[in-house]
Amino acid sequence: MKEVIRNRFLLMCAVVMMLVLSLFSSDIFLPALPDIVRQFGVTPSQGQQMLGHFLLGVALMQLVYGPLSDSLGRKKLLIFGTSLFILATFAIIYAPNFKDLLALRLAQAVGASASIVLGRAIIGDLFSKEEAGKIFLTLFPIVGMSPALAPMIGGQISNLFGWHACFIFAGLFGVVLLFLTLTAVPETLPREKRNPLSAVDVMQGYIALLLSRRFWHYALIPCIAYAVFYAYIAESPFLLLKQGVSNKVIGFTYLSLSLTYVTGNLIARWTMSKGLTLDKALATGYLVFVAGGIVMFLTTHFAPNFYIGSITAISIMTLGNGFLLPLGTSGAVTAVPHNAGSASGLxxxxxxxxxxxxxxxxxxxxxxxxxxxxxxxxxxxxxxFFIFQTTRRLSYRADLNRQLS
Structure with a gap:
């Protein structure tokens, strides 16, 4: 633990890159997606599979990396995953057809998913729920900017050098993370705290989480927030083109999402520093999130070609996500003691x-x-919002019954 404290700054830099890697890589090519669609002769909906395949790979592999890291430790798996990511990312440049490109995107996701699971688990290893919440609120302004900044960066790179350059940039990002992992990230899970590696133990760990109302209460929050955000991310290249936005400037439209997300993070951090509880801060974030959903419905219904309305609506929702994503993550990872890796993975x-x-x-x-x-x-x-309020009441009742028993 002394090593962790001694290298705290570099460790936090590495954790930020771990949390950013998969989000950044999933989105950096989006402004160039119409170009990729044209080059490989596929439909826009087929082109969107590049995002879907990547996210599916990240989702499934987190179920594997979580319990594995609880048993084998964090660092070795992080090195393996980052190395695989680097190899797959550079290989995408040479994909001869769209089918191979999708396969490489899946391999890229298998590698990238290690970093996001282990980055959260490392924070869960070192800090309590409230401390982890504050740390996530510190780190997530940077992390949360990545899905919005990545398309902006990718748009400029692809305009200058073509879509292949987006993946070269992502691969170099992975190389930097691998270097930091090797030099600045210690093992944060001591051997005496590791779980035995067996299918039975893995299943028991996941069953404990699935039976925890508190885990469900917090884990469902980022699910809804991400579903809405990625619905927009996947649809926006075609939605904005239809609304009259030039392909060359679409990347810049994501800047407002970064700014509002960071603003939400900062407001959430300030409210918690004033004594607001985690659940009350989450409720505040959800009210903002729903307000953005209402604006999205009204603008697209009454002015379907008014792109400023769509961007404003999703920006309000990302303001709410500035509360929902870091605080929901903190609550879920710390919901079941001594099971941070599996909780992070699930x-x-x-x-x-x-x-x-x-x-x-x-x-x-x-x-x-x-x-x-x-x-x-x-x-x-x-x-x-309805699910949040329902699970909040159920979780509160479960805690009350446990205290009375």
Whole structure:
């Protein structure tokens, strides 16, 4: 633990990169997606599978990395995953056809998923729920900017050098993370705290989480938030083109999402520093989130070609996500003591799985129609708030019964 304290700054830099890697890599190519679609001769909905395949791989592998890291430790798995990510990312540049490109995206996801699970687990190893919440609120302004900044960066890179350069950039990002992992990240899970590695133990760990109302209460929050965000991320290149935005400037439209997300993080951090509880801060974030869903419905219904309305609506929702994502993550990872790795993996699988599903179906479901898309976002926002309030009451009752027994 002394080594952790001695290298705290570099460790936090590495953790930020771990949390950013998969989110950054999932989105950096999006402004160039119409170019990729044209080069490989596929439909826009098929092109969106590049996002869906990646997210699905990240979701499924988190179920594996979580319990493995609880048994084998964090660092070795992180080195393995980051190395695989680097190899797959550079290989994408040479993909001869779209089928191989999708396969490499899946391999890229298998590697990237290690970093997001282990980054959260490392924080869970070192800090309590409230401390972890404050740390996530410190780190998540940077982390949360990545899905929005990545398309902006990717747009400029692809405009200058072509879509292949987006993946070269992502691969170099992985190289830097691997270097930091080797030099600045210690093993944060001592051998005496590791769980035995067996299918029975893994299943028992997941069953304990699945039976925990507190885990469900917190883990479902990032699921809804990510589903809405990635519905927009997947649809936006085609939605904004239909609304009259030039392909060359689409990347810049994501800047507002970064700014509002960071603003939400800062407000959430300030409210918690004033004594607001985790659940009350989450409730505040959900009210903002729902307000954005209402704006999205109204603007796309009454002014379907008004792109400023769509960008404003999703920006309000990302302001709410500034509360929901870090605080929901903190609550879920610390919900069941001594099971941070499995909790991180299961929550991440649910969270990214929700994003993968919505990214895969949003095109066919909406028909790339702004009004239909706005209705889907509105329904998701209202459903998410209802689920949050319901699980909050159930979790409170379970805690009260446990105290009385």
């Amino acid at each position: 929550m991440g699988a649910m969270q990214i799985g929700a994003a993968a599903i919505i990214a895969g179906i949003i095109g066919p479901l909406s028909g790339h129609n702004p009004q239909t898309f706005g209705m889907i976002v509105f329904v998701l926002a209202i459903a998410g």
